């Protein structure tokens with residue numbers, strides 16, 4: 381499966397699978413130290429991921445784990461803006477994972493290159509930010525996980541329905557002036573979906589090509605790997621194996637915690653896809 385059309389002006393290579401390194405800047409992802417320590421630590425971690433082969437860094441100031449308590453806007457700004465300002469000088473593009481238009485505007489002003497919206501631009505103000513700034517935006521599919529897991533949402537065909545719903549979100553974005561060329565789509569692994577649905581999406585990823593946008597796959601350490609003998613937050617081996625399959629099935633960007641290992645996995649997939657043309 382070849383990657384999406386190379387004519388898009390995205391801030392990363394178009395001829396191979398791109399690796400996005402995850403940089404959590406939530407307080408629980410740092411040793412207790414001062415604010416300055418935390419910023420320095422975050423920059424050091426970003427540089428380590430870049431050295432390990434990351435093509436883009438995704439900065440997130442609010443844990444999006446289901447049930448995590450929401451963070452005040454001021455607090456989120458205080459966590460991400462200073463880090464984005466430091467990372468803006470590095471040689472790779474910076475993505476910011478936020479659901480808030482105020483944060484989106486602030487980080488773009490601070491030098492962020494890409495918006496990563498787990499709410500799929502459902503907020504009209506987020507659509508306005510994307511339309512006005514023209515930055516690439518990741519449009520992730522998410523179903524608010526049901527409160528009581530008993531009546532967990534089940535799809536007839538999770539792939540068909542995720543593609544259809546992403547199509548609807550794409551249309552809403554275009555109506556708001558977002559250029560389809562700036563949109564990256566994402567099935568939202570684990571967001572209101574079961575483990576088996578995660579594997580169904582992984583297996584049938586090529587079907588998302590119907591939407592004509594680059595595709596981001598974000599499976600790293602997620603709970604779907606409970607099915608394969610690991611567990612949420614500690615699934616390095618399943619993650620790496622799934623990375624190779626996702627890349628071979630057409631994922632254009634992989635969002636991961638462990639960069640070096642997953643760079644190897646995308647290289648294996650890309651080499652298998654084009655043994656004559658692959659360049660190390």
Ligand SMILES: Cn1c(SCC(=O)Nc2ccccc2)nc2c(=O)[nH]c(N)nc21
Pocket residue numbers: 440444445477496497498518520566568569596597598599600601602603612613614635
């Ligand atoms: C911000 N963000 C997240 S956070 C959830 C997460 O990593 N959970 C998690 C992480 C580690 C262990 C267990 C769960 N997932 C995606 C995604 O799949 N796509 C895009 N575009 N952005 C995303």
